[in-house]
Amino acid sequence: MEEYGGGDLLSEAMGSAARVVVVEDCVEAPGAFVLHLLLKRALASCGAAAFLALAQPFSHYDRVLRKMGCNLSLHRRNERLHFFELLGFRGGAREGTIADSFVRLYNEIQRLVEANRAGENASQFTVVIDDASLLEVVALGSVNDVLNFLHYCFALTSEMNCTLVVLIHEDIYADEEKMGLLLHLRYIADLVIKAAPLSTGLAADVHGQLSVVNKGTFREQKAKAQKVWNFHFKVKENGTDFFYPGTRH
């Protein structure tokens, strides 16, 4: 995330140079809106992105992002957005094993990243995964394949100067022995954004609360940089409001 956005709390909390962003959510508070926001930012600053959509079809993202002022169809035509329609993607269905299909997927992403780097105006490249829990379903529970895949994607970030954004449903991994994927993602993350419902229950004005843990601040030698942020959010059609508890009526 290169640029500072409109000065909202989230971009302030995110800082400037997070390489790996992990978005955690749960059934009560879906975090897809954070992904939409990050995708919009990634494309706004002349960047390119690869979007691995396992949860929704393209038309959904297109309509949602259009209301936020970002035309995905246009970006897709200009080859700035590379959209992977993986709604019906099945690992190891016909040709080869699950690992093979992940390798093929990774190769494609790598090719795109390299092509982007080779171009004359090499811009920031973002890989967005929606969502990692579904990758596990694709792999029929083979966590190692998913971890390999994510690790390769992670390697891209350091080698090829690109950013990785992963959504994961945190409540699936509440059991201690099944935390594998979530722990790994948290470990490689520079920034963890966690959406949670309000503890007081549903409200029309506040849709939930967001906690941002910035693990990468030390790299920037900003001693004063805050590490943990907590604030509320309200999702709207054209964006999201972020505010501190109690500052809104």
Place this chain on the structure above:
Amino acid sequence: MAAAGGRTLGRSSFSRATSNRVTSSSGAAGVKIGPNGAAFVSSGIPDLDRILGGGFLLGSVVMIMEDADTPHHLLLLRCFMSQGVVHKQPLLFSGAMKEPRLFLGTLPAPVSSSKEDGRHRAMGAAASSDGRANDEGLRIAWQYKKYFGDDSRAEHKDNKQEFSNDFDLRKPLERHLLNGQNIECVSIQDADSLSGLQDCCSAFLSKLPRKDAGSLTAGRIAIQSLCAPQCRYFEKDWDMVSFIRSLKAMVRSSISVAVITFPSTVLSNSFCKRWQHLADTLLSIKAIPDEDKDLAKLLTGYQDMVGFLHVHKVAQTNSQVPVILEASTLSLKLRKRRSLVLERLNQAPVDGSSGPSSAASSSCSSQGSQLDF
């Protein structure tokens, strides 16, 4: 025969103007076009349609978490299926039972006129053979409307007369409606894997007209107790999740709705959450004990209640804004032991306290038998 005749006649006399408009805009009975390019089919329970903002969204997967002890989820499933049969929509039913076709015999029949049905149903039944007389009876009902004062309710009913029916849970649906239709039944009890069901679903969906074909014939898929322990594939957690995911992908690209009920308690916590994440609309049903004195004191209308319906998630198409309902826990009532209604919980004043009269979203209040204010 009587109900079918009453229904068509009802259409001609009740809502001439609106039904014309609706059919011209949607192209098929039983499909309603909403905002954001959304299209809905009715759940078979008018109240639930209203709560969900129009009905079940086409292209979505609705999941209902069953209560562990009672079969109340079947009420919802039956209404959903009956509504499809009444609208002549193709239906695929699959259940963890030996003979799923027998389940069709338990589907409820629509009530011809829902609100003031007491007298008019009698009238309609008496005159069912004579279409003209039936028409007369319905006209009286229509004329009554302006005296009712409840404008929104009347208008709501007028518009949706075609879209959703009330169902009489004690009266079975006529045989001829079930026979002459596109209804498929699949048993999943003896299946070793879900691939058979998946093939059935994809064959069923591929027979529906394509999205761009102009006509809107919505398909309905109803799956009862997908993860029931008596099924042989029960241990294959990942296969089941994978099945739901591919079903979701198939449903998304077609004009159909899938309703899946599942006993959530037999799944492990993490898989239960996975299932919930895969749902577009997520409901859960909780039964209430028969003779709970404390609860009866706490909630008004306790005698008619059969359980609570909790709305966890509402499907949203092409929008990122979550739907915040006024109340997410509703009481499921049987009105006159016949038709299902959903109401917000009304908390009776508690003795010795100035307690609030309405519990907005209080799932806890239902459990809290000893309340200390």
